[in-house]
Amino acid sequence: MRMQIAIRQTGVTRDGYRADIAGGIMETSPVDQRIYDECSMPLHVAFREDGVVSSVVSLRTPTALPSGIRADLDCYPLEELLLRQMDRFRPNGGLNAEFTFRETALSPSCRGATVYAFSGMVYPEESECVSYSEVCQLGPRGGIAEEAMFFDGIVGEDFWPELGRIDAVAEMRGATMGQLLCKPWWGFGDEPHSLPGTMRKANYEQLERFQQLHFGERSTPEDEADYSRLKERMIALGMSDMFTDPLLERYIGARRSAPGFISPYRPIPLSAQFSRREALETLVTELVAPARGM
Structure with missing residues (x-):
């Protein structure tokens, strides 16, 4: 297993521990047959003296989210769970974190592996030093259980130095x-990617x-039926602004x-990222297009 992780300070405490938010991605081994999608798992996150994550370990089996919570999360990202009133894992000396996972469309580094997005809480001890600036990558060590991941380096320095220090x-x-994975920092392949977020992979496929x-x-009756069904789904996903905002519709069409x-609903490699300037130029072009046509 391999992981890239960032931690965000909240200033909140729980049961005598600091309650921080963690997010990132995890790649499972091709031989790992366990189900992580829509599952939560307690872990132990350890830190070096300088506060950088030194290891992430779990020997527990992932546990499926309750059916009611899975239904509630149908249209929402994993980060929605951070705000939800629910029974939560109680931190202790052995396990001080709990992450929830969702499968992504990000290509793994080797055949048969799967890359999951995760979001959850980390509970450092009050006296423990945590550095919140680094995005850390962790990986396995030979002869040690697959579920144990150890510090391999810093993203933007040891990995993807083309990003510059992050x-x-x-x-x-x-x-x-929820915008953490939208940064172009993530992946274990040849190039870092941005992800669309942590909604279900099927939702992004429907959006696209x-x-x-x-x-x-829409050249067939099947296309029309699909379009009508998906139009209703866009409303449920909160993506209906395009139906009432002609400029937004034209902008999306121009980008496409x-x-x-x-597609912004798939992982995008760093080399294919478009800048805010390019987006603004497209928007301005669409704003002045009617005037040019008069």
């Missing part, structure tokens, strides 16, 4: 924890299919028709 505190200032049908041709377009 200060996660500064980069996430003003952002919600709807936009394909909306901006493309741009050369080299990659």
Whole structure:
């Protein structure tokens, strides 16, 4: 197993421990047959003297979320659980974290492996030093249980140095924890990626299919039926602004028709990221388009 993890300070305490938020991705081994999708698992997160994560260990079996919670999370990211009133894991000396996992479309580093997004809580002791600036990568050690992951390096320094040094505190200032995976820092392959978030993979597939049908041709009765069904689904997912905002609709259509377009509902490699300047240029072009046509 391998993991990339960032931790965010909250200033809240629980049962004598600090309650911090963690997020990131985990890649399972090809031989790991356990189910992690829509499951939670307690772990132990250890820190070096300088506060950097030194290891993450769990010998527990992932436990499926209760059916009621899974139903409630149908249209929401994992971070919704951070705000929910529910029975929670009680930290202790042996286990001081609990993460919930969802499968992603991010390509793994080897065939048969799976990459999951995770979100959850870490409970350092009051006296424990935690560095919140680094995004850490951890991996296995030969001869030690697969579920034990140890510090391998810092993302942006030891991994993906092309990113430059990442200060996660500064980069996430003003952002919600749900935006963490939208940063182009993540992955175990040849290039770092951004992810669309931590909703269910099927939701992102539905979003992309709807936009394909909306901006493309619906040439069969099956396409029309699919489009009608997915239009209702967009409302449930909170993605219906395009139906009432013509400028937003034109902007999305223009982005989709741009050369080299990659769906924002799939992981996007760093080399294909478009800048805020490019987005603004597209928006301005669409704003002035009616005037040019008059």
